[in-house]
Every structure is written in C-alpha cells, then in structure tokens.
Amino acid sequence: MPICSLHPLPYRADPSGYFARVRFAQGAVLLDSGRPTADRGRFDLLSAWPLDTLQPVANESGPAFLQRLRESLARLGEADLPEHCALPFAGGLIGYLAYDFGRLFEPLPDQAIDDLHLPSARLGLYAWALVSDHQEQTSQLVFHPALAQAERQRLIALFELPDAQADVSFKLTAPFASDINAEQYREAIERIHAYIQAGDCYQVNFAQRFRACFEGDPWTAYQALRVACPTPFAGYLALPKGDAVLSLSPERFVKVSQRQVETRPIKGTRPRGRNSAEDAAFADELMASEKDRAENLMIVDLLRNDLGRTCRIGSVKVPELFRLESYPNVHHLVSAITGELAEGKDALDLIGGSFPGGSITGAPKIRAMQIIEELEPTRRALYCGSLVYLDVRGEMDSSIAIRSLLAKDGQIACWGGGGIVADSQWEAEYQETFTKVRVLMQTLERL
Numbered sequence: 001m002p003i004c005s006l007h008p009l010p011y012r013a014d015p016s017g018y019f020a021r022v023r024f025a026q027g028a029v030l031l032d033s034g035r036p037t038a039d040r041g042r043f044d045l046l047s048a049w050p051l052d053t054l055q056p057v058a059n060e061s062g063p064a065f066l067q068r069l070r071e072s073l074a075r076l077g078e079a080d081l082p083e084h085c086a087l088p089f090a091g092g093l094i095g096y097l098a099y100d101f102g103r104l105f106e107p108l109p110d111q112a113i114d115d116l117h118l119p120s121a122r123l124g125l126y127a128w129a130l131v132s133d134h135q136e137q138t139s140q141l142v143f144h145p146a147l148a149q150a151e152r153q154r155l156i157a158l159f160e161l162p163d164a165q166a167d168v169s170f171k172l173t174a175p176f177a178s179d180i181n182a183e184q185y186r187e188a189i190e191r192i193h194a195y196i197q198a199g200d201c202y203q204v205n206f207a208q209r210f211r212a213c214f215e216g217d218p219w220t221a222y223q224a225l226r227v228a229c230p231t232p233f234a235g236y237l238a239l240p241k242g243d244a245v246l247s248l249s250p251e252r253f254v255k256v257s258q259r260q261v262e263t264r265p266i267k268g269t270r271p272r273g274r275n276s277a278e279d280a281a282f283a284d285e286l287m288a289s290e291k292d293r294a295e296n297l298m299i300v301d302l303l304r305n306d307l308g309r310t311c312r313i314g315s316v317k318v319p320e321l322f323r324l325e326s327y328p329n330v331h332h333l334v335s336a337i338t339g340e341l342a343e344g345k346d347a348l349d350l351i352g353g354s355f356p357g358g359s360i361t362g363a364p365k366i367r368a369m370q371i372i373e374e375l376e377p378t379r380r381a382l383y384c385g386s387l388v389y390l391d392v393r394g395e396m397d398s399s400i401a402i403r404s405l406l407a408k409d410g411q412i413a414c415w416g417g418g419g420i421v422a423d424s425q426w427e428a429e430y431q432e433t434f435t436k437v438r439v440l441m442q443t444l445e446r447l
Contacts (some may be wrong), residue, residue, distance in 0.1 A: 002079045004090050004143040007156055009139045011132065016042040016223055017163050018130055018139070019236070022048035025058030027096050027124040028238040031389060031397075034230035035134050035287040039250040040325075041232035043088050044132040046387060048238075051076070054093075060229050062104030065121065066348040069093060069390070072125050079144050079392050087131045088257075091144030092391035095123030096237055096245055096401070099380040102356045106366050109373050112373035116408055118381040122239070123388070128155060144392070169447075170224075171446055176414070176441040179209045179377060182430060188375045189426040191429075196422050197373055198446055203298050204362040204371050204382060207417025207434055209378060218244035218407035221444055225405075229328050232398035235387040239408070245382055246412075247404040249441065250327050251334075253357045253386045256347040256396040261311055261339040264320075265299045265359035266400075267290030268333030271435045272326070283331045293322055295419050296333050302365060303337050304359035309353035310340030329439040351388075357400045360384035362419060382406045383415040403440060414440055 012018060012200060013036040022028045025048035033041025052072055056065045072093065101120040102108070127147040132139040141159065143152050154187050178189075185208060192204045214221075222236045222244070229248045237245040252264040270286040273279030300318060308314050320336035341350065361384075362368030372380075381404075388398035405414040416433030 002077065003361045004079050004081050004145065005143045005152070006082065006085070007141040009130070009141060009144070009159055011137045011139045013132070013134060014130060018159060019046050020163070021158055021168060021229070022046070023160070023238070025049055025132035025238075026224050027053060029124065030236045030237065031094070031387060032226065032234040033134065033232050037230035038232050042133060042135050044134075044302075045089055045094070045129050047126040047129040052125040054125070054169060056104060059229050060104070062101070062352060065104060066352055069123065069348060073390070075116055076127060076144060076392055077146055081142070086136070087140065087142060088132060088395055088397065089129050089131055089142060089389055089391045090393055090395075091127050091142070092125070092389065093123045093148070094126055094389045095121070096382060096385055097121045097351070097355060098382050098385040099356050100158050101385060102369065105352060105355070105368065105384070109367055111373050112376055112379045113380045116379065116381040116406060116413065118406065118408065128152075130159065168217040168220050170218065170220035170444070171447055172216065172412070172444055173213045173215060175211040175445050176212045179211065185430050186426045189292055189420055189424065189429060190422045191375055192371065193422065195202060201367045201371065201420045202363045202369045203419050205360050205384070205417050205419050206372065207376060207380070207383065207415045209413055209415050210437065211411055211413045212444070213410055214407065216411050218246060218412070219408070221447065222246045224443050224447055225440060229403065230404065231327060231386070235399065237387065243408040245387070245404065245406060247387055247401050248385070248398065249314045249399040249401055249403050250325070250332065251359070251400040251402055253355060253398040253400045254350055254396070255398070256341065256350065256394065259340060259341040259394070261277050261307060261350060262336060263303050263307065263354075263357070264334055264336050265296070265303055265357065266332045266334050267299050267359055268362065268433055269418065269436065270331045272329055272331065283326065284394060285321070286331050286333055287324055291421065291423055292333050295421055296322060296335055298363045299359045299419075300335050300337060302363045303354070306354035306358060307337060307339045307350075310342060310345045310350045312342045330435060347390055347394055353414040355386070356384055357386070360400055360402065360417070374379050379415070380415065403437065405440065412444070
C-alpha cells in the first residue's frame with residue numbers, strides 16, 4: 001500500500017492564518033472545528049487546487065453520480081497514512097451536497113422556486129491537505145503519493161511563509177429580511193397540522209429564508225462569524241465567481257471510521273439565558289420537555305431505519321439519547337445512532353441511503369420532503385445539505401448544513417427552521433427560527 005508523506009508545520013489552534021494563504025485559490029476549502037473556543041471537534045482540514053471538480057450533470061441519477069465519485073477516488077489511487085498516524089484524511093473528496101441533491105434519489109414535486117441556482121453537489125478531488133490535530137497539537141501537510149514532488153515543495157514553501165496582513169472588508173448594504181411574513185408562516189404551520197391530523201406525516205421541518213445584499217469578501221464575514229458562533233462542524237467553501245458557503249453548523253450528519261458509522265441528530269432547542277440562573281432554567285426546561293423528547297425520538301427511529309439500509313443487521317444502536325449540548329446562542333437536545341457498514345457497502349452507499357438527514361426533513365422522510373416542497377416558497381439550496389469529506393481509505397465525516405449561509409451573486413442568504421409536530425404552537429416555532437440564526441445575522445449586520 002502506498003503511504004502518504006507528512007510535513008510538520010507550527011501548530012495553530014485557529015486555522016484562519018493558514019487558510020488565508022489559499023483563500024483565493026481555485027477550490028479552496030476549510031472544514032473547521034471552531035477552535036480554540038469550541039472544544040468538541042478534534043481536527044481542522046483545509047485544501048485547494050483540486051485535481052478535478054465533480055458535480056451532477058443534467059438527468060444524472062444520484063447512484064450514477066455516487067459511482068462517478070467512487071471512480072474519481074480510484075483514479076487518485078489507494079494510499080494509507082504512516083503507522084500510528086490518526087489524521088482523518090489521506091487524499092480524496094471534499095465539498096458540499098445541497099439539500100436538493102436528495103432529488104437525485106427520490107421523486108419530488110417541482111413547486112418551489114430555484115432562484116439561487118446552486119448546483120446540487122460540488123466536490124473536489126484533492127491530493128493534499130493541511131490537517132491540524134487539536135488533541136495532539138500538531139499541524140501537518142499530508143501529501144498523497146500521486147502529488148508531484150514539485151507541487152509538494154511549492155506547498156511547503158507557501159505555508160512556511162510569514163502571515164500576510166489582508167485588509168478586506170465585508171458589509172451588508174441592508175439588514176437581513178425574511179422572504180415570508182408571520183401570517184404566511186402561520187398559514188404554513190396550519191397546513192402542516194392538517195397533514196399530521198390526516199395521517200400523512202408525524203413531523204415536518206419547516207424553514208424560512210433570510211436575505212441581504214452585501215459588498216466585499218465573504219471570508220471576512222466567516223472570520224467574524226466563527227468568533228461569534230464557534231461550532232464543531234463549521235466550514236468555508238470557495239465557489240466560482242467569488243461566491244462562498246459559510247457554515248457554522250453544530251450538527252454531524254454521518255461519520256464513517258474503519259467502517260463504524262455514527263450520526264448525531266439535533267432535535268430540541270432553547271435559547272441561552274441572559275444570566276446563569278435563566279440559562280440553567282432554559283436547559284432544564286429543554287431536558288424535561290416531553291414534546292422535544294418525542295420529536296427527537298421520532299428522528300432517532302427514522303435514522304435507525306436509514307442506517308439499517310447499509311449497516312450490518314443487528315449493528316444499529318442508540319448509545320446516547322436526549323443529551324444536552326450548549327452553544328453560544330442555543331441549547332440543543334442531541335442523540336447518537338451508531339452501526340457498522342455491511343459487507344459490500346461503503347460510505348457512498350450510506351450517503352445514498354440516508355441523504356438528506358432526517359433531522360431536517362421530518363417523518364416519514366419522503367412525505368415530509370414533499371410537504372416542504374409545497375410550503376416553502378423557494379428551494380433550500382445549501383441549507384440542510386452537507387459539507388463532507390471522503391478519503392481514499394473510506395474514511396468520511398459530514399455535517400448537516402444548518403446555521404449556514406450562501407454568499408452568491410451579491411446576496412447572502414441564511415435559513416432558520418424547526419420540526420413541526422401535532423402540538424407545536426406556531427408563535428413559538430416562529431420565534432425559534434429567529435433564535436437559531438439571530439447571532440449570524442446580527443454579527444454580519446454589525447460589520
């Protein structure tokens with residue numbers, strides 16, 4: 001088995017300085033654990049200049065696109081890391097899957113307006129990465145054996161240069177505004193309640209979109225956001241024409257490591273308090289909420305079924321149920337579902353059998369997605385898709401792209417949503433959509 005080579009660099013808890021060296025490069029991508037403030041994520045991973053960029057073509061099915069991804073990994077070639085090296089990436093694919101990537105697997109109506117025109121998936125094939133391990137406090141360049149020696153030397157020289165000061169601004173030209181008003185939101189929730197009462201579904205995730213026009217560099221915006229809202233599944237992806245994905249997600253979608261699978265759905269939210277007593281009261285209220293526990297359990301059952309499509313029979317377990325996780329602006333109720341890939345199945349099969357994540361669709365999944373398409377006026381684009389890496393060994397990790405923004409064509413959009421069940425009160429759900437993204441919008445409005 002060919003072995004990747006490593007080149008040590010000075011350890012940095014914050015990847016921003018290193019990423020700034022490649023910020024304007026083709027295919028620049030950063031998967032960011034939110035350090036040094038966030039403390040759950042172990043690795044940061046960044047790269048640029050992919051050997052190839054893959055996105056679905058017209059009329060291509062989801063399984064056909066996943067097979068193209070497999071073939072691209074095969075072209076790069078097998079490789080392993082040196083013995084006892086725990087880094088998560090040995091060369092492979094990094095990019096995003098938009099929520100609408102799910103259309104390539106399931107027949108959905110075509111009602112919502114696609115006004116952002118974001119391709120349903122875009123992944124680069126990378127032969128190198130800079131990976132920081134916050135547990136071991138190392139930062140290292142990882143070179144796949146296929147990468148030319150001259151390119152290795154160029155990258156080493158680039159990352160050993162002193163930091164350059166970049167003074168690039170970002171500014172909204174008007175505050176964020178929602179695409180729907182409170183009355184339209186109420187009417188949508190009433191429709192969802194009618195569907196639930198008719199037996200169509202048990203839960204539907206309904207979201208509203210906020211937009212603003214901007215000037216300047218989205219990377220500057222991302223740097224401000226990661227300070228205000230550090231999260232373990234954050235990321236920045238440079239898109240063509242200066243557009244970008246800015247994600248401050250707290251939620252894992254699916255992870256595969258040595259064929260062991262984990263997903264960590266979030267269902268249940270309360271705001272952080274203004275003081276320690278109020279904060280503790282909100283946390284206790286969430287933990288005691290029968291509604292939020294029931295909502296979380298519905299999604300756990302859905303994801304057990306999704307994982308069961310590609311995991312070994314009997315291997316799917318729920319090691320954590322209703323765990324409290326707290327972030328700068330919200331408390332969340334989180335569970336964990338694990339399994340082991342079945343013989344003959346790989347991480348891309350897992351994606352095909354479980355995308356998009358059930359925590360942001362509802363249950364049953366396909367009917368919930370049909371109702372979302374009917375009631376949300378515009379396509380979700382990136383929102384509730386995934387940022388993902390998959391390396392040549394089959395190691396994969398991915399996020400649910402909530403608390404995420406899309407900077408495209410001079411506009412920046414973000415979305416706030418929540419799971420609607422039979423006893424949901426529309427006013428409370430409406431306010432929760434603002435609670436989830438308020439820190440993002442206010443941070444950018446202050447720049």
